[in-house]
Amino acid sequence: MLPLQPQDIQTHIDRLAGQDLYLHLELTTGAYASHLDSTRPSASAFITNAAVRYTNGSISGTGPYRVGLKTEQGWVYAEGLTHVDENDTERLILAGHDSQGKLIVALQLSRERF
Numbered sequence: 455m456l457p458l459q460p461q462d463i464q465t466h467i468d469r470l471a472g473q474d475l476y477l478h479l480e481l482t483t484g485a486y487a488s489h490l491d492s493t494r495p496s497a498s499a500f501i502t503n504a505a506v507r508y509t510n511g512s513i514s515g516t517g518p519y520r521v522g523l524k525t526e527q528g529w530v531y532a533e534g535l536t537h538v539d540e541n542d543t544e545r546l547i548l549a550g551h552d553s554q555g556k557l558i559v560a561l562q563l564s565r566e567r568f
Contacts, residue, residue, distance in 0.1 A: 455537035455549060460513045463538065466546045467511040467521070470563055477506040478562040479532060503567050506530060518550055521561055532561040 482498040508523035508530070515533075523530040534550035545566075550559035562568065 458538040478502045480560040534559045
């Protein structure tokens with residue numbers, strides 16, 4: 455994975471708009487680290503292969519970045535994104551890593567199931 459470049463991500467977001475896609479969204483705020491410090495609460499969320507179609511989307515921030523996708527029913531939103539899978543040109547695979555390189559957030563969009 456490489457550090458993401460917002461303008462490249464925006465181009466990819468625009469290219470996928472208006473299509474039937476599958477969404478993978480994952481978040482953890484220390485679910486794997488709470489055993490090291492019991493005072494830190496852990497939280498996580500996970501959804502995969504959810505059908506989504508968005509009308510418009512954008513990336514914002516100065517790093518880590520936020521991506522918001524406007525659907526007919528509401529919004530999909532991910533914050534803390536830092537990296538992109540540069541080898542995958544069909545799917546949009548974004549991740550956010552903490553200072554130790556551990557995954558804290560993932561947002562992925564694809565025309566095919568994950």
